[in-house]
Amino acid sequence: MEELPAVDMFVTTADPALEPPLITVNTVLSLLALDYPDVGRLACYVSDDGCSPVTCYALREAAKFAGLWVPFCKRHDVGVRAPFMYFSSAPEVGNGTVDHEFLESWALMKSQYEKLARRIENADEGTIMRDGGDEFAEFIDAERGNHPTIVKVLWDNSKSKAGEEFPHLVYLSREKSPRHRHNFKAGAMNVLTRVSAVMTNAPIMLNVDCDMFANNPQVALHAMCLLLGFDDEIHSGFVQAPQKFYGGLKDDPFGNQMQVITKKIGGGLAGIQGMFYGGTGCFHRRKVIYGVPPPDTVKHEMKGSPSYKELQAKFGSSKELIESSRNIISGDLLARPTVDLSSRVEMAKQVGDCNYEAGTCWGQEIGWVYGSMTEDILTGLRIHAAGWESALLDTEPPAFLGCAPTGGPASLTQFKRWATGLLEILISQNSPILGTIFRRLQLRQCLAYLIVEAWPVRAPFELCYALLGPFCLLTNQSFLPTASDEGFRIPAALFLTYHIYHLMEYKECGLSVRAWWNNHRMQRITSASAWLLAFLTVILKTLGLSETVFEVTRKESSTSSDGGAGTDEADPGLFTFDSAPVFIPVTVLSMLNIVALAVAAWRAVVGAAAGVHGGPGIGEFVCCGWIVLCFWPFVRGLVSRGKYGIPWSVRVKAGLIVAAFVHICTRN
Numbered sequence: 155m156e157e158l159p160a161v162d163m164f165v166t167t168a169d170p171a172l173e174p175p176l177i178t179v180n181t182v183l184s185l186l187a188l189d190y191p192d193v194g195r196l197a198c199y200v201s202d203d204g205c206s207p208v209t210c211y212a213l214r215e216a217a218k219f220a221g222l223w224v225p226f227c228k229r230h231d232v233g234v235r236a237p238f239m240y241f242s243s244a245p246e247v248g249n250g251t252v253d254h255e256f257l258e259s260w261a262l263m264k265s266q267y268e269k270l271a272r273r274i275e276n277a278d279e280g281t282i283m284r285d286g287g288d289e290f291a292e293f294i295d296a297e298r299g300n301h302p303t304i305v306k307v308l309w310d311n312s313k314s315k316a317g318e319e320f321p322h323l324v325y326l327s328r329e330k331s332p333r334h335r336h337n338f339k340a341g342a343m344n345v346l347t348r349v350s351a352v353m354t355n356a357p358i359m360l361n362v363d364c365d366m367f368a369n370n371p372q373v374a375l376h377a378m379c380l381l382l383g384f385d386d387e388i389h390s391g392f393v394q395a396p397q398k399f400y401g402g403l404k405d406d407p408f409g410n411q412m413q414v415i416t417k418k419i420g421g422g423l424a425g426i427q428g429m430f431y432g433g434t435g436c437f438h439r440r441k442v443i444y445g446v447p448p449p450d451t452v453k454h455e456m457k458g459s460p461s462y463k464e465l466q467a468k469f470g471s472s473k474e475l476i477e478s479s480r481n482i483i484s485g486d487l488l489a490r491p492t493v494d495l496s497s498r499v500e501m502a503k504q505v506g507d508c509n510y511e512a513g514t515c516w517g518q519e520i521g522w523v524y525g526s527m528t529e530d531i532l533t534g535l536r537i538h539a540a541g542w543e544s545a546l547l548d549t550e551p552p553a554f555l556g557c558a559p560t561g562g563p564a565s566l567t568q569f570k571r572w573a574t575g576l577l578e579i580l581i582s583q584n585s586p587i588l589g590t591i592f593r594r595l596q597l598r599q600c601l602a603y604l605i606v607e608a609w610p611v612r613a614p615f616e617l618c619y620a621l622l623g624p625f626c627l628l629t630n631q632s633f634l635p636t637a638s639d640e641g642f643r644i645p646a647a648l649f650l651t652y653h654i655y656h657l658m659e660y661k662e663c664g665l666s667v668r669a670w671w672n673n674h675r676m677q678r679i680t681s682a683s684a685w686l687l688a689f690l691t692v693i694l695k696t697l698g699l700s701e702t703v704f705e706v707t708r709k710e711s712s713t714s715s716d717g718g719a720g721t722d723e724a725d726p727g728l729f730t731f732d733s734a735p736v737f738i739p740v741t742v743l744s745m746l747n748i749v750a751l752a753v754a755a756w757r758a759v760v761g762a763a764a765g766v767h768g769g770p771g772i773g774e775f776v777c778c779g780w781i782v783l784c785f786w787p788f789v790r791g792l793v794s795r796g797k798y799g800i801p802w803s804v805r806v807k808a809g810l811i812v813a814a815f816v817h818i819c820t821r822n
């Protein structure tokens with residue numbers, strides 16, 4: 155038990171406004187407090203693409219607080235070690251006997267945490283840089299998109315008192331310059347990989363998004379069981395915990411809690427090459443990230459250890475990085491981590507430079523792969539295609555918890571980014587189809603990747619179907635057999651079996667009918683909005699007309715410990731809108747289907763009175779009615795006001811498009 159491999163833990167944050175530093179701080183504290191036999195083997199690195207002195211300040215304060223928090227957690231065996239979560243409920247008092255000493259230290263710790271939270275929430279850039287002295291000097295001339303690398307050792311474990319140790323904490327903001335591509339999160343992960351390589355060089359790396367705190371303090375130990383427990387390490391190239399969320403809204407109104415996907419696809423993949431890499435909550439073997447093939451192929455492909463020159467061509471010019479990668483490639487899991495961190499800061503800065511990757515294999519054969527907004531799926535795909543398998547870390551209580559976006563704009567932005575990234579992968583040289591033909595991706599694993607990568611491709615087809623119903627109603631035609639026709643049974647049976655099957659899946663996962671409906675509805679909405687825009691974005695990018703950008707999801711901690719903020723929300727499950735283009739297509743379709751239903755109903759009444767037959771039947775009416783039901787949040791948005799109403803600019807644009815469509819359909 156004493157000899158477990160070292161783990162470097164990475165946290166990424168990119169924007170102090172969308173990702174409040176207090177959220178990052180909680181995640182970091184939960185990691186610093188993890189149970190591990192020798193915490194000297196753990197190190198936490200935070201990458202800040204926002205280059206924010208507030209984030210840096212918050213982390214420095216967090217490091218001070220950790221000196222109290224970590225010993226408290228360990229002494230009282232605290233269950234959830236993200237303080238905001240822990241203090242959101244009353245202290246647990248064990249089997250009836252009131253432990254006064256515990257209650258006292260609980261109250262003390264809570265007030266300390268609240269002070270910390272206030273300091274962080276009230277911190278402002280100007281004051282920090284004015285009063286912070288030398289410590290924040292590097293931030294003075296730094297612009298977010300243009301500054302040299304900043305590396306700060308916020309806590310060096312070797313300075314801990316005996317019995318009160320906690321892992322190293324390093325702050326990092328990689329060099330940015332307007333002349334370079336930064337590759338978003340993938341770029342940040344590669345810098346984290348290199349910086350940690352020259353500092354602690356742990357053979358295992360954990361990565362989490364800034365909102366994904368460790369909810370199970372034993373998570374690193376559980377991961378070790380999967381990393382070390384197989385007879386062959388090929389079975390656990392990486393170990394992925396399912397993405398789960400805290401404070402999830404009842405019945406998943408935004409269709410983004412992914413419970414069924416995680417259970418059904420995650421469980422099913424376990425029988426093939428394993429769970430996809432999901433970008434957060436994942437333990438990687440450093441050597442897998444360094445492109446080392448699984449053990450059974452090594453003897454054929456690599457003769458002896460690589461030369462200095464070969465390593466330099468792949469990893470870049472840093473001598474320390476090359477030496478450290480040699481240790482990793484040789485596969486020594488128990489190599490002692492370097493201890494004197496501050497002597498390594500200059501080397502860390504060198505490997506954080508924009509130019510460092512030029513002419514190397516970073517972003518392709520090694521590290522996180524560039525070229526997709528979903529660098530996670532892409533990087534996991536490369537690993538699976540190399541022949542590695544992955545293992546699912548499904549612990550109870552859940553390993554990590556994060557926040558699922560709420561509200562229309564945040565949810566659709568996230569779906570749009572995912573769909574863009576997935577389509578980018580599908581048409582790239584890393585596509586799973588090529589991986590199956592030319593590499594070692596198994597056919598069924600390829601099909602599983604295709605399920606998600608085909609999302610945006612469905613959008614144009616779904617759009618056509620959504621237009622077909624109203625087109626028929628407006629032009630008095632039909633595309634389905636009439637109800638009296640025997641052929642009608644075929645579309646009716648397809649419609650029913652599809653929905654009943656999905657409903658049963660939700661029931662099997664212990665979810666409500668409402669949750670099924672919300673997810674179904676959100677899929678239709680997403681398809682006509684986020685996926686459709688993603689599809690167009692990728693086409694424009696392929697034609698060289700635009701670039702794709704990573705839009706960070708807004709994160710809010712829903713369990714605010716003082717309960718003050720956010721209570722004015724009427725219903726957080728209600729769909730909200732803004733004037734982004736992503737809202738136009740669904741608004742158009744909602745209006746159009748309502749208009750078509752009204753026109754056809756009018757015609758049916760008048761026609762029946764005049765004894766005319768033919769035209770659309772029950773099938774076309776059901777199609778349009780179903781669309782109106784699915785798009786109900788938008789129908790409601792058309793008659794609501796404020797952030798629950800669709801903005802006038804969107805309504806006007808949508809109205810013009812509807813008028814044009816109706817005109818084209820009805821002119822003779």
Ligand SMILES: O=c1ccn([C@@H]2O[C@H](COP(=O)(O)OP(=O)(O)O[C@H]3O[C@H](CO)[C@@H](O)[C@H](O)[C@H]3O)[C@@H](O)[C@H]2O)c(=O)[nH]1
Pocket residue numbers: 165166167168169173201203337338339342362363364365432433434527528529530568571572575704705706707708
């Ligand atoms: O330029 C950037 C952009 C983002 N991030 C970080 O990347 C993470 C993920 O961003 P978020 O907006 O939270 O995206 P989500 O959609 O919630 O994340 C999922 O999907 C992403 C791919 O689209 C993956 O990168 C994530 O790991 C995965 O959790 C966050 O920690 C960000 O701080 C950076 O470090 N640099």
Ligand SMILES: [Mn+2]
Pocket residue numbers: 363365556707
């Ligand atoms: Mn996230």
